[in-house]
């Protein structure tokens with residue numbers, strides 16, 4: 417296969433190849449703002465790492481051995497040679513998104529003659545806003561609706577917070593679910609609304625739900641990219657791919673939101689004031705559970721995410737409980753490590769783990785990004801147990817109250833466990849950490865110095881803490 421890098425404009429190639437991470441990032445952002453990228457199918461034989469970096473090809477989710485689907489900057493596409501262009505097929509993105517065109521075979525599928533009746537249609541921005549307000553107003557004791565800020569086009573990025581004593585910081589474990597950061601991947605947005613309804617509606621009615629609301633705090637962002645949804649497109653209104661817009665720890669050592677999309681900044685700011693014990697962000701275009709890392713290899717135990725021993729079984733459980741996911745033989749029964757699928761730089765998942773000590777995974781909910789609304793019934797049936805089980809597993813681990821010998825809460829400390837290579841930082845005398853089952857050997861450090869070692873049994877949080885007294 418002949419592919420001439422020299423045919424690409426020198427200016428763009430030079431900026432991608434720059435050794436300076438900041439320059440590269442700003443040039444890529446500039447590129448993203450210039451014009452809407454073109455949705456294409458290209459042979460995987462073209463897809464060297466160098467080709468991807470040089471062209472700025474942004475790969476889409478769907479997995480296929482022969483072809484990759486994704487976006488090329490329109491300026492790049494026009495500069496390829498005739499031979500190169502003939503290998504690359506432009507696609508009708510909306511037809512693919514709605515499942516009317518198979519991007520690999522280029523076959524068009526007929527719309528269903530008699531689709532099953534939808535439970536309800538997708539919530540557009542107005543309908544979603546009204547529904548979230550209605551829910552928050554109906555359950556004022558346990559639900560609080562806030563805006564993380566405005567999108568480019570002035571829409572609120574809504575977040576529903578759910579807990580008993582929702583306005584207090586009780587030190588309970590905090591979890592985050594984010595959906596619809598890609599504007600045309602819409603199933604997670606609806607499942608988020610359904611999940612909110614269930615958490616609120618079943619509170620005080622079902623013991624399992626009541627327990628989760630009482631013992632933790634749930635943060636749910638149904639749409640991180642409300643403009644993209646209204647525009648029926650992946651990108652934000654500035655043509656920014658929000659899941660490529662976060663600081664990338666392998667090339668950008670500045671955890672800085674300056675110059676990033678307002679939607680990205682909203683999520684970064686949220687993490688500045690919360691330590692999410694576990695998180696999920698929802699996508700579409702495949703059906704799988706995607707583990708970190710996306711940005712680097714996960715080949716050896718040393719390369720894997722330090723809490724892989726905790727997160728992997730959580731992912732396995734999610735995939736096993738979803739019949740469509742478990743049957744996805746493109747992956748390991750629906751489970752994959754991100755990089756081994758395809759490399760993503762600047763994704764939210766890796767950023768929140770590396771820079772914010774979270775435990776964050778990516779869940780792909782539907783082969784068709786924007787399926788007929790009748791599919792939502794199936795999607796909910798296949799994921800509603802997993803959404804609860806993931807939450808419960810995240811609450812299972814060690815729950816410490818760390819005080820000094822006067823009984824005062826230690827303001828700042830680190831928790832290490834024998835089964836993980838990462839230490840996590842906590843404030844205000846309370847620590848929650850998801851772990852494997854069984855006894856955990858725990859070290860508490862203050863200012864880098866070990867001040868206590870204890871063995872505590874992992875358990876689901878029930879409001880009680882294991883008290884550790886440290887001399888420091």
Ligand SMILES: [Zn+2]
Pocket residue numbers: 477598601659698699700
């Ligand atoms: Zn996505």
